[in-house]
Amino acid sequence: MDCKICNSKTEFFGKGKILDKYEIDYFKCLNCGFIQTEEEYWLNEAYNSPINRSDVGYVYRNVRLAKVLNLLLNFSFNKKGKFLDYGAGYGLFVRLMRDYGYDFYWDDKYCENIFSKDFELKDSGTERFELISAFELFEHLLNPITEIDNMLKLSDSIFISTELYPESNPKIDDWWYFGLEHGQHIALYSKKTFQYISKKYKLNFYTNNKNLHLISKKKINNLFFKFLGYYYLLLSKNPFSLSKTLLNKDHESVIKKIKLEKNS
Numbered sequence: 357m358d359c360k361i362c363n364s365k366t367e368f369f370g371k372g373k374i375l376d377k378y379e380i381d382y383f384k385c386l387n388c389g390f391i392q393t394e395e396e397y398w399l400n401e402a403y404n405s406p407i408n409r410s411d412v413g414y415v416y417r418n419v420r421l422a423k424v425l426n427l428l429l430n431f432s433f434n435k436k437g438k439f440l441d442y443g444a445g446y447g448l449f450v451r452l453m454r455d456y457g458y459d460f461y462w463d464d465k466y467c468e469n470i471f472s473k474d475f476e477l478k479d480s481g482t483e484r485f486e487l488i489s490a491f492e493l494f495e496h497l498l499n500p501i502t503e504i505d506n507m508l509k510l511s512d513s514i515f516i517s518t519e520l521y522p523e524s525n526p527k528i529d530d531w532w533y534f535g536l537e538h539g540q541h542i543a544l545y546s547k548k549t550f551q552y553i554s555k556k557y558k559l560n561f562y563t564n565n566k567n568l569h570l571i572s573k574k575k576i577n578n579l580f581f582k583f584l585g586y587y588y589l590l591l592s593k594n595p596f597s598l599s600k601t602l603l604n605k606d607h608e609s610v611i612k613k614i615k616l617e618k619n620s
Contacts (some may be wrong), residue, residue, distance in 0.1 A: 359385035360392055360500055360543070362552055372528040374398055374539040376618050382528060389546030391521060396498065402539035406467040407445060409614065410537055412606045415448065420591045421491055421517060422452035424568070424584050428515065429458060429487065432576050437486030440477060442507055442514075443493035447472030461485075487513040487572075494518040495533070495541040508557060513572035520566060521546045537611050564588070 357366050364387035374380045381394040407414060429435050435458065441450050444462040450472035453460040462469050463477040488511045495518050497503050507514050519533040521544050528534050535541035547563060554561035554571050562570040562578065564585025570576065 357383050357392070357394070359388060359390050361385065361390045361549055362388045362556075364388065366392070370528045372534055372536050374536050375401060376537070376615055378539070382534075385549075388552040389521065389548040391544040391546075393542045396542050398539050399498075399542075403466070408535075408538035408540055410607060410610045412610060413603055414445075416601075416603060417492070417517075418449045418452060420588060421489075422449060422456065423591060424588050425453065425489060425515060426456050426458075427587065428570075428581075428584060431580065432574065433513070434486050438480055438482050440480070440485045440488045440510060442488045442490045442510075443467075443496070444469070444472070446470040447475075449489065449491065450475055483510070485511040487511055487515060489515045491517040494545060495535075495543050497543050500543055504553065504557070512559070513570065513574060516569040516571070517567055518545060518569070520550075520563070520569075537614060 358364065359366050362385060364385055366383035366385050369382040369384040369391060372380050372382060375398060378398050380398075382391055383394070384391045402408075429439070437459070439453065439458055439460045440463055441447075441453070441460060442463055444450055444464045445467045447462045447469040448471045450460045450462045454472070454475065460472075461475050461477055461480040462472045469476060488507050490507065494500065494516055504514075521533075522531065528536070533541060533544065547565065550561055550563065550569055550571070557571070559571045559573055560575060562572075562576055562581040564582065566585065568585055568588060570581065
């Protein structure tokens with residue numbers, strides 16, 4: 357199997373049991389470190405709901421990302437420009453960014469727009485945007501390069517959230533982001549993968565080396581982007597709350613319930 361990113365040869369990486377029923381082969385690129393699954397025959401079942409049931413962090417994540425992007429746009433982009441959330445889900449992030457004062461619009465091929473119905477791509481009045489956000493999207497892409505081509509027709513800056521495959525090289529069962537319980541994560545990226553993508557399109561690449569990434573023609577201060585990563589981490593600590601978040605506990609609980617339901 358050739359790599360979907362750079363067309364180089366891949367090697368067998370391991371097997372994972374998706375949806376607690378399908379034994380799936382994973383392959384890793386020898387050149388750019390991209391990890392992909394075998395042909396994705398289970399996706400219709402995996403996408404019974406566009407936002408998977410175990411994603412209990414959907415609201416929490418969108419609120420944090422809105423705060424981070426607010427800072428990035430305010431200091432490094434034309435904040436009076438127009439922006440697009442690509443693969444925007446229910447439209448919550450678009451609503452949050454419009455609440456912050458940014459002219460944001462929604463686009464999603466598969467998900468119902470609940471929160472931003474009157475602010476869709478067709479309502480934007482433009483074919484080019486100052487920046488595109490693509491949050492928790494890249495790991496779902498069947499054809500990543502085709503989608504990136506489409507994004508870059510709309511903007512020369514893409515702000516991405518997706519977890520980088522760790523340098524510790526965890527096995528499939530040892531890293532939560534493979535998402536075996538829902539089967540929707542079919543494309544996983546290393547830092548080297550994004551470096552290849554940026555070079556291919558002659559764009560600058562910025563990352564917090566974990567889950568926030570920017571590819572752009574713009575030159576951004578590297579220290580400022582690192583600060584954004586620290587700020588995102590600080591937001592997850594919730595230092596002003598007197599109670600500890602139930603997010604991780606709820607995620608584990610939902611996964612257990614899903615397994616019990618399938619086995620009953």
